[in-house]
Amino acid sequence: MIHPSPGGGKVSQVTSAPSRTKRPTMVDVAALAGVSVKTVSRVVNNAPYVQPEVAQRVLAAVAELGFRRNHLASSLRSGQATATIGLLIEEIANPFYATIAGAVAEVASEHDTMLLIASSEENPAREQQLLRDLCARQVDGLLVVPAGEDHAFLRSEVERGTPAVFLDRPAGGLPADTVLIDNRGGAHAGVRQLVELGHRRVGILLDSTAIYTMRERLAGARDALAAAGLADDRLIRYGIRDPETAASVVGDLLDEPDPPTAFFALNNRISLGAVEELHRRGSDAALLGFDDFDLSRLLPYPFTVVAYDTRTLARTAAELLFRRIKGDRSAPRDLLIPTELVNRGLPRH
Amino acid sequence: MIHPSPGGGKVSQVTSAPSRTKRPTMVDVAALAGVSVKTVSRVVNNAPYVQPEVAQRVLAAVAELGFRRNHLASSLRSGQATATIGLLIEEIANPFYATIAGAVAEVASEHDTMLLIASSEENPAREQQLLRDLCARQVDGLLVVPAGEDHAFLRSEVERGTPAVFLDRPAGGLPADTVLIDNRGGAHAGVRQLVELGHRRVGILLDSTAIYTMRERLAGARDALAAAGLADDRLIRYGIRDPETAASVVGDLLDEPDPPTAFFALNNRISLGAVEELHRRGSDAALLGFDDFDLSRLLPYPFTVVAYDTRTLARTAAELLFRRIKGDRSAPRDLLIPTELVNRGLPRH
């Protein structure tokens, strides 16, 4: 135990008023080390031709002052290379985009690059403003999950040396690298399997056809049904935004006179609602979903998903972007990430 | 069907060589508009005292050249205000951190600020390097979910005007704003409820006590058990990293001669494994988890979680940070986000 002596119990290492000291610059370091600013720059950047003992003096000064190179000034002067890329997604908190962000961050980190993330919130105007802002910050490249339909405004930026790679959805009005999921093929394969299992009436549940992925998946599903002569647009339900709506739509369809024996949910929010309703009713309708997700295997109803690897999607796009940043000027590429049919959910009863 | 005519099937709107034009600067705009650079600056920044017709000319030149102000140069010259904050988390793809990132991005957007995100991957050395890098990029402030135990190295940065707010875990060796979950209180309340329900043997499942949140939750649980005279350290299992391990540990405990009648899983990865095993065995042991998660209500086993609002945690921290950025120099604050007991999972059978 230490006896607190009045006023002296604690060494006052904390200056009570946070003294907003100015950041030291190379000028300060140079003065302390007795060299020129340029020499400091050379030492800080590991440039050759500095006498070891001079370098030591400089490093000592750097340490004493707590100098950190100003990255802004550095990249302003040296032209490009802010070692930053911009990622534009719909919404960070959404697990799909979070996975994308994680994979992109990983690739970025492999290239000693930082990640500036912006959320468009599905708003094309906001998307445009954010992309412009990212360019104004001189990012070395852009990764974009498009919200809008028209990206012509990016053309001049791309021509001026900020490469852009689009992922999950195609760019509009701009020749650019694109990395997409095989939405159409995956939906086709899944629905064909339902047909082969003997299903003749397949309810299709989707959000808006204003969304590219929905259009593609719907097209794939229709193709597969049409190929078997089973196309029936009365079984398609649009505008499903959340699990609750999905559940009630599934209920409505099951209550009709000649109900579907199978459902195709075009995204995982819809799958979730469908699982809930089918489980509640003890139904034995087949369920096919698009998009896998973390806990799908623990849900209380067996279903098949058209799965794909979101990380591969994102890594592929990011790696392509870095090739562009490093100077690859070849023609824009369109890459397709394959899908796979996977069984999920817990067996019935 | 389109007959491909040799070499002419497509209008060549794509300049084969993407001509890396230089970005126009205020100098270019000034020359085109026939004014000084400073006047361009004034127009671009909506400064007063520019004749409307001159402003028009400048804006026309801006539009014609596709000029965008260089944000780097701007914030270099004008001192601070990069309109960027840094967020350091463990791993972006993890839903917990994704939720944090989303909420932070939201608050940042309300302040017209962009978000630079970095992942420490639980590595203190990497954390330190990333935080330094963020400072070098002159961010206006830092939000940190600490990985390491010592953040004294940040002291000089904070004193030099980069405020930092820590969340979810406390900072080490640095007086700083901190926003934490009420881990201890939540665990205490949950376990007390188990005791009140008549449970006398509670298995406690956790990851490493090297993790702050684990220590706190464990302490809360022990307190509650001790208060009822039920403390029994033989029922505590450490080092559980993933659902699979959790499941097997639960199995082991249930196979012992005098098995627990209740389990407390200290995070949601562990809860998940416990749910799986309890469901598989058709057990009727009570389960208490810490951390709510999206699909918890659909899991096939009833359990109670100590829940909290991650978004509130993150928003609180972000708002505090922006108050600091705006100049609030009051003493560092410690805020506690409350928890709540919530029933989850589907009823047995």
Add this chain to the structure above:
DNA sequence: TCCCAGGCTGACAACGTTGTCAGATCTTCG
């Protein structure tokens, strides 16, 4: 001895922008 190459260093300008200041013009008021 001189010359030249290579190692080492610093002065200076420049990156693109904005703060400061001074000057020019115009209005207003005593």
Add this chain to the structure above:
DNA sequence: CGAAGATCTGACAACGTTGTCAGCCTGGGA
């Protein structure tokens, strides 16, 4: 009519860094 202000504009320096270049040494070869 003159002074005081308000409005408008541009020259210049500065933010912190790095590219360019010139110059200083030292040592080795002719």
